Amino acid sequence: MDESEKSLLQKIKQSDRNAFQQIFTKYHPILFRYIFYRTKNYSLAQDIVQETFLKVWLNRESLKPRLAFFPYIVKISSNLVKDHYKHEQVRNKHKDSIPIIENSIDDDPDAALDFNLLEQQINITVNNNLPLKCRTIFILSRVEGKSNQEIADLLNLSKKTVENQLYHALKVLKKKLQKFL
């Protein structure tokens, strides 16, 4: 984690809006793409990113400048995503809505060959079966196209950890998606 981010966070802690804008500008696009990958819903992703940064500002006094900022906002936004789906589930329970068909592919073996379909299944598995850290690393690597070093910097991890986590993610995906391969 670079020194400038640390000092920016220190300034945000002291209610510096300019520092907050710099952090926002830096992290807004990457967080949006991350949340979009998870929700596949443009306006929902937009709102969750907004709410995440709102929470950061309102709780600025509890910021920890020594810790990396990106995992912090990933954590906040992941909780928001979780909350959103929890509420949606409750709403759906009362709405008698049609359940979401996840594995409709079972009935159509030809569809399994569809590359886009595999991508969809990867998406579902990443969102549902990978732990937060592993998922974040996988998304940053495969969706953002970040290098392992960049990911290590962003998450304040070692390059080796990033590689191990990527390998772990692939193994989980391979196991879960056996019938699509």
Next chain:
Amino acid sequence: MNPFFKWLRNQTNKTIPGSKKEKYFNQLKTIWGASAKTSIPEVPDTNEEWQRLQIAITEAERESRAIHVRPTFGNLFQLRFAYAVAIIVLITISSLFIYHRYIPVSYQTDRKEKLAFTLPDGFAVQLNCVSKLTFHKNFNKKSRQVTLKGEAYFNVQKGDLPFIIKTDVAQIRVLGTSFNVRARDEQIEVAVNRGTVGILTAIEGKDSTIALKEGYLIACSKGSFPSQPQPIQFDQYPGWIHGNLSFHQTPLKLVCQEIERQFDVKIQLADQQLEDISISGLFAADDLNHLLSVICILIRKEFRYENKTIVIY
């Protein structure tokens, strides 16, 4: 190229074609490739999003301030509790305060009963029969003020605070004297044995202050200003202090009332005209029969007992 993918490709190349291991690494490579195919739409404009965030922050901060101001049920209860405690404490303190300050202390005498006591400032008061002297607990703190109904003899030393006697008819203000005050039946008589006394009467907003000197007495009835001071006729005035009764042109009616008080008897006048006969003189008050006979000689009448009532005829 990602070093991890490089490693993955190297691993695949190392495996024997057609083997399980080759299949395994090929599958990982497929996932690796497919996972990058996700299309992410154009990210919303950062500046616009920043503006949106500013509005959200303003609203949230206003709301959080409003929440601080708005009392919840919990702190409303605490607030009410605090109010209740405050009120109880206030009432307790103020009632103690009122008690010490304003609860009146009174000395009262009945017929045939005389009382001598000292005021909180240490000065002596003698209370004649059927009289009541009232003062507040804070006597001598801010003022020396007593209320008198009946007759009392005061021996007051000069103090920092003026001594004030309130009666129905007038206020008597003194600095240090010995004097007698009789305040009965909306009449007042003040007689000064030593020093000077100021007598304040107020009728319909008009004040009158008369300075009464040593050896003089003054009489006044309610609703009128006092008459001119008259010299005290007797050495031992007021008589009741010395076991006597002294009258100075006093109507027989009032003389009888005084005897009734002193001896706890009932006196009846056979004729209404007798009421206005005026009597002057100093009478020994140790024996009722003797006193009655002296008075009857003066007015050339007689008295008799009818049951417990004395009839003068």
